[in-house]
Amino acid sequence: MDERPNGDAADDAPMNLLIVDDDRPFQQRLARAMEKRGFQTETADGVREALDKVRIQPPDYAVVDMRLGDGSGLDVVEAIRGSRPDARIVILTGYGNIATAVTAVKLGAIDYLAKPADADDILAALTRTGEEKAAPPENPMSADRVRWEHIQRVYELCDRNVSETARRLNMHRRTLQRILAKRAPR
Known part of the structure; x- marks a missing residue:
């Protein structure tokens, strides 16, 4: 029997993951890595494309870059939450900023990771249960x-x-x- 990353028995439907990032090489590497971990991935290069994909099929999981060429990833988080309240969303950013982290969590993101984040960190964030806490970073910024x-x-x-x-x-x-x-x- 297949298991979902969070340990639940898999339903008949695959785990849909939407990756929204305008850094194309990173986006494609992450999509391949997450497919190896059992996800069915969709990718989007920007807010407009992501919103179109969310309207067609709201994802179970999402990894969304904070700053995109055509807007803010927070708009994507809000749209996903509006159409699928149980989706698990992780925000990625190259700019660590407490105010935007708070906003992302208020809009429904479950975690906020600084780039470069690897697939294992993202998988851990997507599948972490409420009572588990993230480990402190090994090399935090001064x-x-x-x-x-x-x-x-x-x-x-x-x-x-x-x-x-x-x-x-x-x-x-x-x-x-x-x-x-x-x-x-x-």
Whole structure:
């Protein structure tokens, strides 16, 4: 008898997993890895394509990148929750940000993983039961690294405009220029 990753006996229907990521090579590697783990995968490169697939067949599971070329992965999370409240959704992001993690969980994501996440981490997040807690990361980012990542993200969102970024971060323009000129802390 087949078992689902969470240990339940498999129904006749395969476990449908929707992977939404605009990083095509990563998306395809993850799809192959998850198929080896028993999932039937669908992929989408952006919000619009993902929403179309959700309308046709809401997935049992989903792995959704936070930032997509045509919008926010949070829109996909919301659509999946609206059409399939029991779906298990994991958000992936290259930008660790507590505010967006909280928003993702409020919208129905069950976990929030920083990229690069491997297939085993994603499988563990998708199949973790409510009473299990995620293990703490082995190499967490330092506070300086988190700050630097946040500054880089705001800088990119401001189309690399130093003055606008400094205004939004409430810091002096020259201080920001010095930070941007340095390498990322470890």
